[in-house]
Amino acid sequence: MKVLSRQARLPHEAPIEARGLVKRYRDVPAVDGVDLTVQPGDIYGFLGPNGAGKTTTLRMFLGLVRPDAGSVRLFGREAAKDGIGALQGVAGFIEEPRLYPYLNGRENLQLLAAFDRGGQGEAAIDEVLEMVELRDRGGDRVSEYSQGMRQRLGIASCLVRQPRLLLLDEPANGVDPAGLRYMRELLGRLSDEGITILLSSHLLAEVQQVCTRVAMISRGRIVYEGGMDELTRAAGRRYRLEAADIDRAARVCRSLPTVDDVRSDHGELSFRVDDDDGLEALVAALVDARVGIRALIPETDSLERLFFELTDEPVAVTA
């Protein structure tokens, strides 16, 4: 097999280009003017609370639901005009992978491979079963699979289609921590092979760890779209400081332009810095001011706070 570089394998056209997408159920807008572009090679996080419109948007991408307005183009092909032809090179599942419980894992893949009409043989099925670590259990009925195994078989059912774009809706649902780590590694490997991935989730941490770009949706509208790095920067980085002289430390923090939102609470300081340079400057200033630093702890919930602010959800801490 000829080995191509990741860049060479990437398609030229945007895997997903949605414009003005609208879907209403009984006059209630589930999706309300969604514009979204997924670029080749992205691991694109589609983030939003439950009921925000993620799944309906994905259904429209996959042609399961007709938009009331707007358009979806997949690799330049318009779903409304090209029908199932627009799904060439596209695979995914909605909500969770649903497979036939009375057939075994291998039979499910054979069925879906037949429905793909691509002529994938047993070798391709063996390969994807191996990839999702289910080769030994391929002969077992799906009804006997654990939730994590079903999720993995769901991924296999997508991969047997040999997609260039993978749409995964909440793939971490019901998966244990080991399964989550495996899922992250698998998505990384697939991305390295040139597959563009759209990962829909309500879990910020899941998206933060694997995605390069992200869109946030709330009440059917996109409230943020951009790079994961930009989002992290926009959220800023918060730290907690425990110091011998907390008042002097607070004065030092407030004197620096790269530090803001300084708060003092229970003998601790909490503040925001823009970047690593700002943090280094602060530490140097504290040392110069002879403030004894006992602990400097990064807070992990700053992005989460931004997420909740953008999506108008009450602030809560997720695992």
Place this chain on the structure above:
Amino acid sequence: MIGGALIAYRWELRKLIAQKRNWLGIAAASLIPVIFLISIQISKVTIHPPDGPYDTPLGLNLRQTGLALDLVVFKLIGVIGPTLIAALVAGDIVAGEDMGGTLKTILVRSVRRGEVLAGKALALLTYLVVALVVYAVAGVLVGVIAWGFHPLINLSGHQISALHALGLTVVALALYALPVVAIASFGLLLSVVTRHSVAAIAGTLLYALALQGLSALSPIASVHPYLLINQLTAWHDLFQTPMAGDAIVRCLWVSAAFALPPLVAAWVVFTRRDVTT
């Protein structure tokens, strides 16, 4: 179009085979004539004067030739027997996948919705034909074992050879299947529209019962020959001398008239509707 429908058809058959409850329908179809034969053997109903099963078309042939068994049971099981088997599969064939979520799995592959539905309709037809063939074979086998392979006295009182009667039984089976398929096509429509197996199965049974109720209403006696239920006895024409053809021709077009609109409606709804949870 045909290629995708054949793929869907092949896998629909595999799915039907893989589900135990579908075997129950086939088992029931094979047991009906056996149970009937046993009940005849142990019953005290008399042939002279004819009573019970003997007082049905071709009933006087019971105990005289095994070939009569299938034909008499056709009459006795009425509408409910074949409707029940048709409804159980037709009502579930789309709705079951909708409820189980597998419909959205297959509809994002490369077979068009219309092809998926065509594959399901063909698989449903195949299942019904297999059930009827199993019923017929079981009936002939146990009938011949119990009562022999002898000539049959037809509805006009003429004797026809055993081999001829067997050939006519096969044709009768095909004619009997037509209205059953029409009922199943309504079940398929309900399966698409209701998206709920139990509702579709119950709706199909109610539909058949309603049609049967219509066929009993004397104020509309003039339209009785054109009701679907009445086509279940069209095969009687085969056992007349000379053989009549009116009811057979009517069975063909009435069954088609009842089968096609639900099929078209199912296709329109299935190919256009949103697939949601």
